[in-house]
Amino acid sequence: MKELIFWCCRWLLASWAAGSGCLLAQSTTLIIRSSVTDSVIGGAQVIWESPDGVQQTLYAQPDGTVHMPLRQPTLVRIYKHGFRLYTDSIMPGAILTVHLQPLGRHLEDVVVTGQHRSMPAAHSVLHVRIVERAELDLRQAQDLTDAITYELWARMSRDEVLGSYASINAISGQNLKILINGIPVIGRENGNIDLGQISLQDVERIEIIEGPMSVLYGTDALGGVINLIMREPPDSSGGAECSFYTETIGTYNLAVNGGGNFRGHTFRVSAGRYFFSGFPLQPPQRYQLWKPKLQYFGSLTFRPNVSGWNLRWRSDVLREEIRNKGLPVLTPYQAYAFDDYYYVWRGVQALHASRQLGQGLLWNGQAGLSTYSREKVAYRKDLVKLELHERAEDYQYNRFSELNVRSDVSGVALTKSLSWQVGLDFTGQQAAGNRLQGRQQQYEGALFSTVEYQFTPALSLRPGLRLSYNTYGIPLTPAVHVRYAFSDRMQIRGGLARGFRAPSLKERYLYFFDSNHAIYGNPKLKAEQSVSANVFWLFEYELGSMHMDTELSASYNDIRDQISLALVQPLTQQYTYVNVGQYRVRTVSFRAEGHWKSLHADVGVLIQAVAHALGDSLSTDGFLIAPEFRAQLVWGDAARLLRSALMFRRTAPMPAFSMDAAGVLYEQIAPSYNLMDISFHRMLWDNRVEVYCGINNLWNVQHVPHLSSAAAIHASQQDMAVAVGRHAYLGIRFRAARL
Amino acid sequence: MIRFISLLLIVAMTACFREDEPVVLPPPGELQYAQVAMGSTYGRQYYFDLETRDTTGMPFSSWDLCFSSTPQDWQVWINGGNQAYVALTTFDHLSEVKDTTELKWLMDAPSWHRDSTAIGAWMTHNYCYVLDRGPAFAEKVRYYKFQIRALANSDYLLTYAALHDSAAASVTIERLTDRHYLYFSFDHNGSVPFIEPAVDDWDLLFTRYRHVFTGQQPPLPYVVTGVLINPSVAVAVDSILGFDLIDYAQAQQLTYVSQRNIIGYAWKYYDFSAQAFIVRSNLTYVIRDTKGIYWKLRFIDFYNENGEKGYPAFAFQRL
Known part of the structure; x- marks a missing residue:
């Protein structure tokens, strides 16, 4: 007193x-x-x-x-x-x-993905990587593609129409599970989710777990999980933000956020409009390799203040339009082109609830209804009268919906040395489309449980098991993870797990028949299965005035029964999906992160060995070994509230199988290439305005040659488009009050 | 500040898909004139491209065999302009073919129709052929015997020898995907005398070729000077509307054919009283080229300014 x-x-x-x-x-x-x-x-x-x-x-x-x-x-x-x-x-x-507040890869960060309840990453048995909001801002990441392009563990691939997708440690996008607050993102085209449709405007951080997480997350979590943790409504009275972003290649993005608190009920709204005018910009040429795109998106989060309950309802919508304008046909008598317009609608309604049931007993529940539809409307455009004439025969549509309901109870026992989680997971999928055999459904119900036992403060063991009921033959999925902390500064984590990917409804029920194609789905497909092991050694130390974080990791992943298209009727050129593939990946990576005065350096090397086989007839010649390299240098000048970053990445060559015009599979190798970005970030006017600028793709890498194997006599040596050209960007964020 | 924010908002909210500018179709082309110099002996043939006015010339007699280069086609023609004939023997080894006795000489249809070649379906048997290259050749090099085989990659393998030679030579005739025809000559120990222009680079071939006057009894083969068309070109013939009145709308009402001798030689006739070739200027040929562009063409002369024949002159215009 x-x-x-x-x-x-x-x-x-x-x-x-x-x-x-x-x-x-x-x-x-x-x-x-x-x-x-x-x-x-x-x-x-x-x-x-x-x-x-x-x-x-x-x-x-x-x-x-x-x-x-x-x-x-x-x-x-x-x-x-x-x-x-x-x-x-x-x-x-x-x-x-x-x-x-820590940012970056610090072990103090709190994580939720794969945990019984939120906890610091340092104490987690699972190795959870984090990409913080501050890093997203420094990279001016507009969507998930931008966010992970420079991450060592990720590799981006881009399709001019289907968008961009990622692989983790050489495990492709169709074997990755992407979650938003734990709700699966649906809507895969060619097996992949277009990461360009996942705006980061409302994302607080991204958590990534490498390796199978099928025990907790079921299908597709075979190569890893990317969980986007969204911003929560503000506890304070509220505020608003408005951000503007533009690139010299014709990108104009606008987003607004706002939130408030009304008698303890909090809410947050966000909306945005992203526009990309296509690249290259060569008017009056109408064909563009990178297609022009317009997105509208919005979200609403509401947290009612209900005593004893922690409730959150979130609704997301996205509408995307892509215009693929064809090359014009010009004759003295007519001028026309064949254009395709693609329309995508995404919607997610998610309800999260948790309640303390008793001493150390927590119930968590979530229900998410996700919808996805994609339409392709084909037109013949009269370039004289500027009239669009729809080509009904080329109209396509796909509609998918998924209901995911999950409920689990977690608790601690035995003087807090033992924690456990047991839960039920139900997923129902429905699909319809004019290339599917009618309206189709598939379901999975599962009982899962993990137990984490702390033998000593340093040693924890976490076994897990998932018992499923489904139509694709995966009854049991086990996993075990372990963590041992040698000291506060050194620890080792490891895991051994099985994973699976259920055949998609498209792979089971596709019906695509025209003069050039005869592809049928295969309802008898089995799930792809994998066995994976990984180990992470983490060491933190001081070197003079420099603080160092180092990480050495290795992984082993074998996927069998991989689903692939195969020619089953040579006479009628009929293709169908079969379980013939085998994909093996081994990786070793080393990463060092150092802080010295105003400098922050982060370098990493990933060496991956990939072997791929399709049946007995086609396989890579042993393992293809390829090194990836990544470096990031951040310099901060607190006096001027200025931060700048230089990011570099060298991607490794990657084998893949493609099909030529005659329907013959052949091996291709995407060669390595380099990317480099530079960015600056400054805060102005009492932190109410943030200004970002920089240059992306400094070396202007746009295409790399696709190298075919010697046996691929049918293949043409086509270039693969990997990125839009060098461009500058500017981002400005206005903040009325901190959210 | 407010203005700056407003400006950014306006830019971000109004950026949208770029709309196409309307294309203005070009008016019909200028009336053009051209003349090709085949020579008074009609010794040279010329490929002519209506769009570029490019001409490619060579002696019409420089080839003996013409192979189809179009994928899936396998026809072989002989040079009717040289009055060549071909005969199928009953021998399947060149060394067994020693003379021309009892050979039945055949010639191609003037239309170059694929089903009416003298050599016919050579891939269905192993017999040898004998070619009579024409009366202009000395006896020693006039007759050649040959066999044709198809290679795995669909190229042609030609094995040949002069009729009285025992040593045979072989040559591979490689298909070119952007050409219609591949030419071969027995001169110079077997050679490719020229490579015709690419499919899209020519429309008309002014040449000597053999016509058969079926009105005669027996039908009379006769070498004429005229125009063969690119097989990818289609032609309609009009003798009613007249050259000046034909426009694009009317051209679309006409019936087009791709028979190679559709223009042929009959755009002129020999007036015995005037002792000169007279051009039928009432005939208008509407040509749809490989790019779908329509042209109208009529012949206006067959003589040059020195009064020498063999110089077809014509007017043409893009519709």
Whole structure:
């Protein structure tokens, strides 16, 4: 009480001194700590301006304290690599504890993906990678493609019409599960989800788990899981943001966010319009390799304040239009072109609920209804009268919907050494389309459970099992993960798991027959199955004034019964899907991340060995070994509130099988190529405005030659489009109040 | 600031798909004139492209065998302009063919129809052929015996020898995907005398070829000077509307054929009283080229300014 009176008097004195113009310098003490671990943070840079406009800088002591002689309330900025920038107005003479929020790959980050309940990544048995909002901002990531292009574990592929898709550690996009707040994203074209349709406007962070996660997430989680954690509604009274982004290749993006709190009921809305005018821009030529695209999207999150319950309802919609304009046919008598317009609708309604059932007992439930439709409308455009004439024979549509209901209970027992989770998971899928044999459905019901036992504070073991009932023959999926912490700074994690990918409805019920094609689905397809093992060794240490995080990892993944198109009737050129493929991947990677003063360097090497076989007739010649390299250099100038980053990536060659015009499969190897971006980020006007600019694809890599194997006599040496050309960008974000 | 934000909002909200500019169709082309110099002995033949006016010339007699280069086609023609004939023997080894006795000489149809070649379906048997290259050749090099085989990649393998030679030679005639015909000559120990222009680069061939006057008894084969068309070109003949009145709309009402000698030689006739070739200027040929462009053409002369024959002159215009 005496202390309180003392500080109140001191504060009043300071207020009086400031008000009366009597500017006596008073020692102000800040104690800087991590917001997650509460540990002190030494070496943080503290910057403010004295009343005469001179900039002052101090560094925090190893015990996290810094003493500042302030004469009046002053705006103070605190900067430390690996943490978010902290800005606040500090009163003279105050003693304050400041909590910095970690960003990046720090182990203090809280993760939810694959966990019984949210916990710091450092304590998780699973190795969860995180891409923080601050990193997304620095890269000016507009969609999921931009977010992971420079991640070592990911590799992006792009199709001019179908969009972009990722592979994790050489496991392709159709074997990856993408979740938004734990709800699966549906709508795969050619087996992949177009990552360009997943806007990051409302994303708080991205969590990634490499390797099979089928025990918890069922089908498709064979190569890994990418879980987008969306921003929550604000606890405060509310605020709004507006961001604008443009690129010199004809991109104009606009997004707005807002949120509020009404009697404890919180909500958040966001909406956006993304437009890309196509590339290359060569008017009056109408054909463009990268198709023009227009997206509208919006979301609404509502958290009602219900006692004892944690409820969240979220609704997302997206509408996308892509115009694929054909080459014009010009004769003296007519001018026309064949155009295709693609329309995509996505919608997700998700309800999340949790409730504390008792001491250490937590119930979680979620229900998500996802819908996806894609239409292709083909036109013959009269370029003289500018009239569109629909070509009904080329009209296509696909409609998919999925209901995912999940309920689990988790708890702790045996003096908190044992935690467990048991749950039910139901997924029902429905599909219709003019290339499907009628309206089709498939279901999976599963009982899953994981148990995590902490033998010692250093050693944890987590076995898991999924018992499924489905039509594609995967009754049992086991997994086991282990974590051992040698010390606070060194730990090792490992896992051994089985995964599976259920045959898609399209693979089971496709019916595509015209003069050039005869492709039928195969209702008897089995699921693809995999066996995977991985190990991660993490070590954190100080090297002089440099803080280093290192990671050494290795993985093993064998996928069998891979689904592939095969010619089953040579006479009628009839193709169908069969379980013939075998895909084997081995990877070793090393990553080092260092912080030194204002510099933050992150380098990594991934060596992957890939072997692919389709039946007995076609296979790669053993393992194809390819190294990937990634580097990122971030420099921060806290005084000017400026951050800049240089990102580099060298992608490895990758084998793939393609089908030529005669329907003969052949092997192709996509060669390596380099990408480099540079970006700058500055905050202005009391952090109310953020400005981003930079140059993407500095080396202007647009195409790489597709190399065919010697046996591929039918294949043409076509170039593969990998990226749009070099371009500059500018992003501006206005913030009415912090959300 | 408000203005700046408003400007950004307007830019971001109004950026949209680029609309096409309407294409303005070109008016009909200019009336053009051209003349090809076959020579008074008609010794040279010329490929002519209506769009570019490009001409490619060579002696019409420079080839003996003409192979189809079109995928899936396998026909072989002989040079009717040389008055060549071909005969099928009953021998399947060249060394067994020693003379021309009892040979039945055949010639191609003037239309170059695929089903009416003198050599016929050579791939259905192993017998040898004998070619009479024509009366202009010396006796020693006038007759050649040959066999044709199809290679796995669908190229032609030609094995040949002069009639009285025992040593045979072989040559592979490689198909070219962008040509209609591949030409071969027995001269110079077997050679390719020229490569015709690409399919899209010619419309008309002014040449010597053999016509058969079926009105005569017996039918009379006779070498004429005229025009063969590119097989990918279609031609309609009009003698009613007249050259000046034919436009694109009327051209679409006509009936087109791709018979190679549809233009032929009959656009002129020999007036015995005037002792000169007279051009039938009432005949208008409407030509639809390989790109779908329509042209109208009529002949206006057969003589050059020196009064020498063999210089067909014609007027043409894109519709």
